[in-house]
Amino acid sequence: KAGVTQTPRYLIKTRGQQVTLSCSPISGHRSVSWYQQTPGQGLQFLFEYFSETQRNKGNFPGRFSGRQFSNSRSEMNVSTLELGDSALYLCASSLRPPGQDFQETQYFGPGTRLLVL
């Protein structure tokens, strides 16, 4: 079974631009979560989608948004990029969202490394 895939793997943008990252979950998985990883802040939760609905959201400004499509693929968008947005963005998928199945486990993709200049 194919794992979680993320595109692009690397991205360079300049301040003020916007960017869209894509995540394709494992086949059959309906929950997708996004995380930001930086050396200073570590791993931080951005948001989680299930069945095209945002279920949870972390403490990030409104410049960070996302959506999920009917095929469970998800996109994350960051508008008006800032230097501090440079990070590794990780996507993770699971069968069901937390709380609905105690056996549920998240599987992470390889990440998209975003550099903002």
Added chain:
Amino acid sequence: AQTVTQSQPEMSVQEAETVTLSCTYDTSESDYYLFWYKQPPSRQMILVIRQEAYKQQNATENRFSVNFQKAAKSFSLKISDSQLGDAAMYFCAYRSDRDNYGQNFVFGPGTRLSVLP
């Protein structure tokens, strides 16, 4: 809010020896899940082991086992017969058993493990 602490930023172990990585967490909840993830230089997050808080028995996956002390809120990872491929950053993670707006996974800062030949 839940927090996860890993007090050892870096550790090293001789190949074939055993090493234990520490993790403590803080929560007021009784039902939750704990995870250890491994992040090799490829940057992909790989699930190593999972523990449900309601289970008293410590989880084991081949050479990886945990010492789960619920009362002490401690969740250490033991790696036996260490191999060169075990070298990576190890993250301890907590996840609530219920929808928790604003949080999904909470990760510790990580422990970088080096395996010496």
